[in-house]
Amino acid sequence: MKLEPYERSTGQSLAEDYKHRFERVRDLYVYNVWDETCWEERAAWLDQSRFSANRTELVHSLIRYNDRLGNDPESFEALEQLRRPETLVIVGGQQAGLFTGPLLVIYKAATIIQAARQASEQLKRPVVPVFWIAGEDHDFEEVNHAYTLTPQLQVEKLKLELERPMGTRTSISRLTIDNWEDALNQLDNSLLDTEFKAPLLEKLMDAAGKSKTLTEFFGRMMAWLFGKHGLILLDSDDAGIRKLEGPMFTRLLEHRHEVNHAVLSGWEQVKRLGYSPQAEAHPDSANLFIFEDDGERVLLYRDGESLTDRKKERRYDPQQLLEWVSHQPERFSNNVMTRPVMQDYLLPVLGAVLGPGEIAYWGMTRSVFEVLGMQMPILLPRRELTLMEGTVQKHMEKFGWTIEDVLYRFDEKKNQWLREQDQLKLEERFAEVKEQFLELYRPILETVASINPGMSKLGKANEQKIIEQIEFLETRSTEANQAQHEAALRQLERIRLSLLPLGRDQERVYNVFSYLNKYGTDWVDELVSQPLSLQPVHSIVYM
Structure with a gap:
């Protein structure tokens, strides 16, 4: 795996300033993550006597929950460390999406683990990673689907349907799922046949069979992918957690x-x-x-x-x-404004890993912490990644395109390439025909208008019909000419759909399982093993 740093704007101006021009937003946050002394300062603040949940009861509750998910021994070792008063936490979270939701969830978990490892080395004290599953959220339509790119180059939406009307808006952790089969079949049909496919589907079917809710299914998948790295999982709507809150x-x-x-x-x-x-x-x-x-x-x-x-x-x-x-x-x-302080009450949060939108709305919460006698933790931007598959990279090299060409000027570059392939100069020749026609026709219009002013309108309508017929022939001729380049156009479409599906960032659309199906799980472990890198936050990952 090769990671190449790549600076890219997320379109979230406050988060961009947080990452690159912190002095502009300093008043909204307590700690400057780019200043290494902030780690010691935050740790010292946490070591003071503060309003917090009972640590022993918290660990007991998390042990029960992670045991139910079948989490790995390394996560329970981390939980044993959490019993100790000197142990701190790096936390980040997400809603429980189908098949783990979009890729950004995977990158957030990896960032949490990387940050905990680095903080522990820097502070010379235990720091453990915790993933906060927002199971209390109630928007089922926001989390009941996942997207994959099919072999037919279709962005397919896989959807988990309820067998009954949902009725009341209750939390995802309290919404029982009766049947996973249809969603699993949709995933099966969307994936290529590879050496990894059968074991992946078997793992998913086993996890689904043991899960009563989407949150539980999500938790089992996250435990499978990240438990070996010591990731502790927490469901915000777990009964044991609620009691502590x-x-x-x-x-x-x-x-x-x-x-x-x-x-x-x-x-x-x-x-x-x-x-x-x-x-x-x-x-x-x-x-x-x-x-x-x-x-x-x-x-x-x-x-x-x-x-x-x-x-x-x-x-x-x-x-x-x-x-x-x-x-x-x-x-x-x-709600979204009090979740940060509840998180800080439950856990000794050294730092929180956040996406761009989260960094922006956390900027509203500094005074909320302070009015409750608490303090906003260090905020770490989660890693942002674009997966570059070998085939896509080769296609881009063939056309001489850069990542910027794909992300910011795809249509312009595609049209330019097509014009370069037009040996018959169709666009130019049809433009000449229309120009010559108008030169010959307009004097006639002036003549007939002089005979009868009412003829002018008829003549202009006739002119428009002839132009439309010429353009119709131009369109059909262009399509026929482009058909000769069908293979190349398909390669261009693969580039676009791989890197900018639905006109959005790859990490916000595609699900991880299509990549696990092609490359196995080793690349996820390799990603986690990378050192934490926050500048730049975005990287291209060459698969």
Whole structure:
């Protein structure tokens, strides 16, 4: 495996400034990840007495969960280290997507492991990697699919269908999946026949057969890929975790006014610096969800001294909610603004690995940490990668194209190449014909218009029809000429679909299993073994 650094903009201006011009966004964050002294500073802050979950109970809960997923011995060794008060954590997370979701999930897990390894070496103390599965999220349509590139050069969407209407909007961790067979068959049909295919499908079928939810299936796949590297998995909606979160939910409820004021302040500060806030800030938000008796996840809003849902159809007494926190903490869930502080309460977070959008919305949370007597951790940009397969690389070399040509001017370069192949000069010759026709025809138009002004309109309509017929013949002739280059055009299409599917970054579309099917799993292990590299964040990986 060869990694070639490649600087590329994500289009997220705040995250770009965080990575390249930190002084512009310094007021939004506590630590400058580009300053190596930040590691010691953050570790020293964590060593102070602070508001946090019971470490022993946390480890016991994580042991139960990781055991259920069948995680590897190395992850349990990391959990044993987490028992020790000097052990710190690098954390990052994602929603539980079908077949692990898009490639960026794999890159985030790899970055977490790399960062934990490097921090441990630098600080001379144990630092373990934790992957936070956002199982409390309820948007099933956002995570129930995965994309692959078929041998027929089609970007295929594989989708997990529920056998019954979903009904209430409950968390993904509470949504039972009755049948995995159709999604597995879709994946089977989309993959090439390779030496790796049968064992991969067998692994998937085994994991699916043991999984009741998409979150559990996701966790089993992540344990299989990364457990050997000591990655600890945590489901944010796990009952054991919820029990530990009770004191923090109490604090968030009791300080809901100050917390939301801090959110609004962060939103305004991001705006003042000239960026578009990446998360909603509502003047009456309580920044918490509650699960109703039917399992529906409802976002809470303040209405006077009470709390309500968005439409004010349900009303909750704050004292009642505090009693529920004490006895039924599993009824509560964080929103995007309070998840960072809950994460920091549960874990001794040295650093959090984030994507560009996450870096942007975390910029709104500094005051939220502070109003709760906490401190924002170090934020590490996750690695961004583009996988370059050998066949695609050869095609690009044949056409003399660069990665920039593909990503930023594909159509322009393709059309230029086609023009160069046009030995008959069709475009030029048809342009000449249209020009010559107009030169001959327009004097006639002037003549007939002088006979009868009404003839002018008829003549112009006739002119347009003739031009359209010439252009029709030009289009058909061009298509026939291009058919002679069908193989080359197919190669160009393969380049485009491999590197820029659906007009988006490869890592945000394709699923890892099509690459595991071609190259096995060794390349993932090799990726994890690479040293942490944050400048530049993006690299081309030559497979």
